[in-house]
Amino acid sequence: MSNQREKLFTGFPPVSTEEWMEVITKDLKGADFQKKLVWRTNEGFNVNPFYRVEDIEGSLAAENLPGQFPYVRSTRKDNKWYVRQDINVKDFAEANRKALTLLEKGVTSFGFRLPKNALSAENLGILLQGIAPDKVELNFSTCISRTIDLARLVTEYVRSQNLNVMECFGSIEFDPFRKILKKGIDEPNWVEKAVEMVKITAPLPRYRAITVSGDRMNDAGAYSYQELGYSLSYGNQVLSALIGNGIDPSMAAKKIKFEMGVGANYFMEIAKFRAARWLWAEIVDAYKPPCAHDCDNKAPDGTCRCAAKMNIHASTSRFNQSLYDPYVNMLRTQTEAMSATIGAVDSLTVRPFDEAFETPTAFAERIAVNQQLLLKEESHFDKITDPSSGSYYIETLTSALAEQAWKLFLETEETGFYEALKAGTVQDAINASANARFNAVANRREILLGTNQYPNFGEAMGQKIKDTAAHCGCGSDEGQNSPLKRLNTRRLSNAFDELRLATERSGKRPKVFMLTIGNLAMRLARSQFSSNFFACAGYEIIDNLGFKTVEEGVNAARAKGADIVVLCSSDDEYAALAPEAYNLLKGGKEIFVVAGAPACADDLKAIGIEHFINVRSNVLETLKAFNEKILL
Structure with a gap:
């Protein structure tokens, strides 16, 4: 069979890159290759329409295997990740019952958010009754003012179970810069607290104690290179501070956990996780952490290579979730989950599809868990480690993204991440990216299905919105007047959500009538475009097959009580x-309204026609203007 295959492929002589370019240039018929086919990414580098083997010659991953330093392909030889479900604990016994039920449904990791005023050994025992710390990943968080107390309780609890601590794994999440990122409040004693967290959890070698929250940057609208570059600087700031305060470099590195978001840029996100492991391994290796054990994973000079393994928990992005057409959120989180697991994260949380407007229902949480189980049990994503290896495209993305993130890392390191936060440069950069993305959505350069394109015409969500504000007890108004800057908290769909809610709550649903006439293909195309355009504001759409005369169409529009009449025809007929x-x-x-941008637009404007909609229109601002006219 192998000989037959070899004979088969000999019938296809190799084609050089130059020959491919000759064909492409011919097909472009004089058009500029760079403008037509090269994608300029938001990450700051270009992506070509095709890649060849020579593009990855000499790349790191070409000779790297999963589980080998610098871990670009994975920190493990397998791809078994933990399926995580977060539980906001209010009643400890009820939370325990929920956790036990989830264990039966495939969950292998928990993120318990504990109330700060109810931390006690007794309550922790109630919460973890029947849950084996050596079988399930256990992650704990609370208000940052009580995280050290929580660390003591968890450490004492796990040690009291008479288990092999090397088989107990999880984290107590202390985020040194959480207050700055979330509320603009400084945490001047973060170094002392971080050192204490490491010392308290030292008896639990597989429990992480410091959280680098790149997911907060992702949820704020950061581009992939920003989330990665700033997260690396964040981690390095903590690592160097721990080492500088007497913590063994190997232990310090092993106590840091990275929480990262997963956005909708499918291949870029895969590359992000690969690049993250690679760059973090190089950073840790620069500290030359000594290996105290006689193991087979240390460098010739005795440097601990296990310490350089980045532990990544990924969460699907809040930033991408929409209020309207919420079931589309499942499509978003599914592709995001695929990116994360192909990228070989250690654990993953898929956010419930209804999180944008209510406390997630049991159904939504169950679906979120099942999305991961489908990837494991039906798609077998856990059976192959780093299937993207060798892909010319993804390998090139990995290298290019790593280069951009490293450049940002070095720039941030000139002052240090903490000082950059206090100066507001990190927040300004991420918020600027968020604003650019808001503008892209407003202009449909970035598409949110069901929000700014192909909305569900008859959907109403106003009555479904419930107060989902969750407070940690630190005070909801704390930080409102802080001099430090905070990250954006708005989702990508917020402006469109507010626009459509304004229509719902006005008590009036404007009617948009499509006056279709003339050229069949053009009138259908433009009526479809216009219907989607105005439905983004929640307007009622009245489409038509076509009219013989303009007068017939106008009469029909008035008979329907139309508020807006959109003329849909061809440019020549306008x-x-x-x-x-x-x-x-x-x-x-x-x-x-005239649908399109006809050559005669100036002549039409001269006679008093004001409104035109087309692919260059700012959809959001245009619809806001219509709302102001109609909903008064």
Whole structure:
């Protein structure tokens, strides 16, 4: 069989890159290759339309295996990740019952958020009754003011179970810069607290104690290179502080956990996790952490290579979740989960699809867990480690993203991450990226299905919104007047959500009538475009197959009580049809709109036609203007 295959492939002579480019150049017929086919990413580098083997020659991953330093392909030889479910604990016994049920449904990791005023050994025992610390990953968090107390309780509890501590794993999440990122409040004693967290949890070698919260940057709208570059600087700031305060470099590195978000840029996110492990391994290796054990994973000079393994917990992005058409959130989180698991994260949380408007229901939480189980049990993502290895495209993305993130890391290191936070440079950069993305959504350069494109026309969400504000007890208004800057907290869909909610709550649903006439293909295309355009504001759409005359269409629009009449035809026909429609509608309450950007637009504007919608329109601002006119 192998010989037959060899004979088969000999029938296809190799084609050089130059020959491919000749064909492409010919097909472009004079168009600029760079402008037409090269993608300029938000990460600051170009992506070509195709890649060849020579593009990855000499790359690190070409000779690297999963589980080998610098871990670009994975820190493990397998791809078994932990399926994590977060539980906001209010009643300890109830939370325990929920956790035990989830264990039966495939969950292998928990993130318990504990109330700060109810921390006690007794309550912790109630919460973990029947849950084996050596079988399930256990992660704990509480208000930062009580995290050290929580660390003591968890350490004492696990040690009291008479288990092999090397088989007990999890984390007590102390985020040194959480207050700055979330509330703009400084934490000047973060170094002392971080050192104490490491010392308290030292008896639990596989429990992480310091959290680098890159996911907060992701949820704020950061681009992938920003989340990665700043997270590395964040981690290095903590690592160097711990070492500088007497913590063994190997222990210090092993106590740091990275929490990262997963965005919708499918291949870029895969590359992000690969690049993250690689760069963090190089950072830790620069400290030359000594290996105290006689193991087979240390460098010739005795440097501990296990300490250089990045532990990554990934969460699907809050930033991408939408209020309207919430089931689309499941599609987003599914591709995000695929990116994370192909990228070989250690554990993953899939956010419930309804999280944007209510406390997640049992159904939504169950679906979120099942999304991971499908990847394991049906798609077998856990059976192959780093399947993206060798892909010319992903390998190139990994290297390019690593280069951009490393550049940002070095820039941030000039002052240090903590000082950059206090100066606000990190927050400013991420918030600027968020604003750029908000603008891209407003102009449909970035698409959110169900929000700024292909909305669910008849959907109403106003009555489904519930107060989901969760307070840690630190005070909801704390930090409102802080001099330090905070990260953006708005989701990508917020402006469109607010626009559509304004329509719902006005008590009036404007009617948009499609006056379709003339060229069949153009009128259908433009009526579909216009229907999607106005439905983004929650307007009622009245589409039509076509009218023989403009007068017939205008009469039909008035009979339907239209608030907006959209003329849908071809550019050539607008010169005659648009003035006729405008004159027939003049003096009425209807707003007249032309769908498209015809060459005669200036002539039409000269006679008084004001409104045009087309692919260059700022959808958000245009619809806001219509709301102001109609909903008064």
